[in-house]
Amino acid sequence: MNYRILVYSFVVATGLLLLWIIYQTFVAPRFNPLQQIAGPPTHGWFKNHLYPILEPSISPRVHEAFVQKYGRSIRVRGVGPWDERLLTLDPVSVAHVLKHSTTYEKPWQSRSLITSLIGCGMLAAEGQIHKRQRRVATPAFSIQNLRALVPLVFGKGAELKDRWMTMVVQEEQLEVSCAYPPKSRIDVCHWISRATFDVIGLAGFDYNFNAIKDETNELFVAYKEMFEVAISQGQIGRTLLNIYLPYFSALFPDKSMRTVRRCQEVIHRVAGQLVQESKRKILDGEKSGSGFYSRDLLTLLLKSNMATDLPPDHRISDEDILHNINTFMFAGSDTSSLSLTWTLLLLAQNPEMQSRLRNELLAIAPASSESLSALTEDEIQSLYGIISNLPYLDNVTRESLRLIPPVHSSIRVATQDDEIPTMYPVYKRDGTVHVGKTSVTVPKGSFVHVAVEGFNLDKAIWGDDAWSFNPDRWDDLPESALQQPGLYSNTLTFSAGPRSCIGMRFSMIEIKTFLYILLTSFVFDVTDDKIFKANVVLTRPYISGKFKEGSQCPLLVSLFSPEK
Template sequence: MYSVLFLLSSFVSASLLLLSSYAVFHTFIAPRFNPLRKLAGPPIRGLFGNHMSPVLDPFRSPKTHEAYVQKYGRNVRIRGLGPWDERLLPLDPVSVSHVLKNSTIYEKPWQSRRLITSLIGCGMLAAEGHVHKRQRRVATPAFSIQNMRALVPLVFSKGNELKEKWIEILDSAGGSSVDSARETEIDVCHWISRATFDVIGLAGFGYNFNAIQKQSDELFSAYKEMFEIAVSQGEGFRTILGIYLPTINNLFPDNRARTVLRCQEVIRRVAGKLVQQKKSRIQEGEKNGIANADKDLLSLLLKSNVATSLPPDQRISDEDILHNVNTFMFAGSDTTSLALTWTLLLLARYPAMQSRLRTELLTVVPTTPESQLTPEETESLHSTLSNLPYLDNVTKEALRLIPPVHSSLRVATQDDEVPVSYPVHLSDGTVSDQKSVRVPKGSFVHVPVEALNLDKEIWGEDAWEFDPDRWDNLPEAVQSLPGLFSNLLTFSAGPRSCIGMRFSMIEMKTFLYILLTNFVFSETDKKIYKANVVLTRPYVSRQFKMGSQCPLLVKRFVKQDTVSVP
């Protein structure tokens, strides 16, 4: 018995010693040989000091990135969560382009993928490698130009429903069309979020959440709670702990973990039933020789997945279909609603620009109310909107100035040489003319979306200002920037770029048209600031715990209010 206890004690001691040695080696010794340490970078304060706050906080990050470029060049070494976490912060367009283009070398870290998967499953946001390729191949036909145009009448319908809801709010507050000068405070973030949820519900599932009118729908409540409470209001330390020790959420669930579990059960039951119903309808139609005419993304995904042109081994499971619809719900509603919210806030801050845009939009208003237009007439109206120059400029400028996705993280799956187009500043104070930077396997690369969108050396000294007219005469350096959309990183770039970019643009331009031709927006006396909580969200000063808010003063627009702005 004694010998057994002795052996057990020896084994435990040896294991602890081995684990301690491993931890010490990777924490203090291995980092000394990391080639990224040869790069210049900001100083570290304390053993566990890091640079995450100044790099990730949108209130500080523009000045931080500008200072880093001036002091340390365009490929900067920054510290992550500990001494073992040396990261590359590439502020060189060539370097960023290389990282985003080579998605098999630079993947999303397992930590990010585990967090996403724990919430919405392993859809295109979380999948990597052949799984991501297979899912993207199946989904791509659903996002064709033709299919996106077919969703235009749906977007107009929900935009008009939001308009009517706001008119109802204004009328109840005394701001009737007779008293057009009466302003009422409306939290545009709250209402636009509801409207985009409605849009993506119908466009994604063919399911009407009816969120503009009420919040009682079970599936809507499940999605909303999971995205707002579990994601944007989760506690940082507990979230990180749950990523590294996922069993803790099962053994000792906190309010966030219980909320996620409850919401996921509703989504699996209700949304899962929708998947099976649509799948059965498509199969039944094929048996009877009747093509399914549904245009929602779920139906298009299911039809694409059974297409004869797709090899059987390239098809995805019903579970993967549901995970990707969940992904569309998250990525398609939250990002677009925030982009619209920030655009309205910017236009409220610059009333002359708002008036100028309204004047342009009023030139294409049809004599027939939008709600009475045929689908073909609605699509024609949207085509006209898409070609309006100032609307296009305003949309681009808002997406440039405040991208909903502040930054992104990648991890090197192998040793790699990242090309550079600027001299490389080294930690010894010298500047090298080397053509690349070595990134060792396992190192994180911080992709600075906002930084390249706001770079003064590329966009000009007024890069931090809202100036839609800049798009009529862009600096030549802008052409060097990677980006799926207009040399902006807002929709990312490369194989993992945003598949729903076209749909997002349809929503933005349609909603701006409907809202600006019916309402006038101005600022309240409440201070609104940006915070990076998964996405860049608006908050009222000293009201962070109340969640995202963007209150604006809204009044009815009547035609005689039109002011011609040159």
Template sequence: MASVSTIFFCFYCLSSAVALLLSSYVVYHVIIAPRFNPLRKLAGPPLKGPLDNHMSPVLDPFRSPRTHAAYVEKYGRNVRIRGLGPWDERLLPLDPVSVAHVLKNSTIYEKPWQSRRLITSLIGCGMLAAEGHIHKRQRRVATPAFSIQNLRALVPLVFSKGEELRDKWMDIIQAAKEDQAPSEEQNSGQIEIDVCHWISRATFDVIGLAGFDYHFNAIQNESDELFAAYKEMFEIAVSQGDGVRTVLGIYFPFLNTIFPDKRVKTVHRCQETIRRVAGKLVQQKKSRILDGEKNGSAYAGKDLLSLLLKSNVATDLPSDQRISDEDILHNINTFMFAGSDTTSLALTWTLLLLARHPDLQARLRAELLSIAPTTPTSRLSIEEIESLHNTLQNLPFLNNVCRESLRLIPPVHSSLRVAMQDDEIPASYPVHLSDGTISEQKSVRVLKGSFVHVPVEAFNLDKGIWGDNAWEFDPDRWDHLSEDVLSLPGLYSNLLTFSAGPRSCIGMRFSMIEMKTFLYILLTAFTFAETGKKIYKANVVLTRPYVSGQFRSGSQCPLLVKPLVSAAS
């Protein structure tokens, strides 16, 4: 039998070997490997020290437009930037051909595992987090639900919720008017409303009904347990928690199990409610669909959950291409997260921009009023609402305003990809090198594991492409686009706002239905003006509005809202 000293000696040797391997791994990846990274040959901004990085000026929407413009001028259109540490040299492509290559080749450039782990811990492995064959399978099942025909069936629902929000604001304004003192009569009918908060509630209602035929009733109150679970989970993921602890939880997930902080506990509690309530809805709808097949009468549900489930059991879909009930729920969570927040922010920013440009607001209102039926929309038939919507979709100035707002303030500021293999990224502009020369070869070599920072906002605001007034709100620019703009990649109007390529936003059409419908209903009922409070942009998962000095209060966009009838009287 081995002696105690022998056992300790063996343990010591084993521990030393493990420590040596770990230290060698760290030294290689932190010190040695970066020296041979071909991205180091690219021109890029200097660093103040070995631990410095470029994340703040690149990610902060208050600074990023000037940062990107300066980088293009000094370092060309494929720039080397530093990520979280000396091992993290990233490519910042500001060349349209380079970005198009990265977004088109989604099997070579995937979301990093760090991003996917964070998303999965919140909403599960839906289309936002899935990669490879899993993403392809989920997207194939989901695509029929987003057909033009199915989305048209949701138009009356969107109109109904837009009208409900309008009526709620009318009630709030009327109640405030009755409470006004006589000395305040000159301001009668005008009230400050946080449009960010209220539009978020309305889009939650829309996606609840459109997503799985569930009534959150969020416009009227915020008491529904499923709404509260989603809202609290998304809110804490966005604005609460310790950033350092969140990063540690990504790299060392056991910490969240052994030492859960407030954020982790809240997310788990909310997820339990979602699994219980939303999971029950999945099973109920699945039973109705199967019962309908047995009885020969197809279930008529038009919500995305019903359409997903129908698509998933379709006879022409091979069994190995179907997805699990858990994946169905994960994708509903994804639609809730991506569908409610992005659209509400796009609408919020549009109303703020129109408040800042009252002449453009009046011009858009005139166009909207020109197609308004004499009968209130609440009394129109489904066919009449669909006809109104078709007319709405083709209004030139409304289309220009929506495109310009989504260009100027894209809800998604930027995204990150990682190379899954060595690759040569093509370029259409000369590639500047760190030694001050320009490469004769119009391409950039990246190694497997290298990060590529896709700058959505930078492309939308590039003065070299959009002109000297690229940072200004000018809807009329869309009537005379340059060839440079028309050659840009993008799912929607040569913009990267909805991304491009195989992983572009599947809900883009639905988002545009919501955006144009809500603008029509709200702008033909109210006028919007600034309050005098300074509102600024901050990149907190998405580009959100905050009142200066009130960041801890969360996203806010207060505007002075006045009924149009009052404004005219």
């Protein structure tokens, strides 16, 4: 009797589950309000639009075609017929989504992947946890604290310059190149990544990876290997298994997961010791009355978290501190290195602009022929103050970050039913305008695509040359561009709203300092390789036909000579 009841219960439960799946897959989507707005057709139940809207090699053309045909509030298909999404290229809509960060959160799937790698720092945290972490971290990113890191950035920039000079001179001595002046083929993507790792290591927790010198440091190798797992072209099936069945995946780990575990053990041991050591120094300084001063973000985070005026329920744990240091390592090194890489490539492709920028930088260079290492900290601070305000350098930086933002796009999920306001008309499926409708109805659980690159490259906003590299556009922006949302120069490169990039100012210090040091020392030319963009977590450069070899951006680098 009990056996029959058990079988009957199992059959009923299975039947109910099957009915629920059928309802969610075939019935519920028909009543989704997003079904009422215009969007591209799908041919087949499991066909979707994710590749064309997420692939930077074609997405500008796709976004342009969609807007012309369907308007700026576009229905797109996700992974299946139950997954109707909103792709918005309406500035009022995207401002609403990014401003209301508790209504529109990162999907749990994204947060799960991030947390499995670097923990629940500010990239993955939501709600009160994110607010608490952001509140503790904000003082560390003040202008005063970041400016104190300028000499550190100069030091690593000079070290990278010296390494490249050695490589170029060795090329000349080996007489490999027949060109004069001698040119060395350098993968700037690889080398700048090593330099920014060094910078964020020192700035993050006063730890020198010495990655420019070599790549043998235990902690550096752990971070690098773990981040490479994140951007590797792995099997989609295993990724989905890690997200939706993490316990099964943990019981039967693949090679990638074993690598992540091994790296995390090193990071928790070494970086964890750094957290405890900094905490001890702060407490010892308080006991002795002499205090403890250090400019690294870890010390500043700990001091902010231990401040007497911070209520206990607003503090974060040592584990959260470590997670956020991991977050700074991942977000801080990769985004800055890619921004610099793309900028150097764009300047190599536009030699006249490169020369113009170099002349501006040389005009403010110290008269002394001594190296940067001979400058005092005050002299470096003074020099950077001038560099940061150079008009053409500012234009080049803004234009590069507009044209190729490291984050191609972002996605949010609605935590409740909402009406997203619009500036432009909303079109129905039949192509007619929703008369009197000035919003899009978004049901709870729906995904909203924020097209970062789409906004940055919108020809209706930036002009017909929006897809071209034109630093001079910033001297006379169209009125439409001045009305765009965004933390940085009317672009979405650093996002907007409560979850905008906390490290934007630090990134600008890195980018402008490195450009100054490298462009006053070297001339950059393109190689015969065809470089293309691919969205692999971030927008990365690859050599055509060599995608499996990983991200690369080789340039021909020669020493700059004023006589040239």
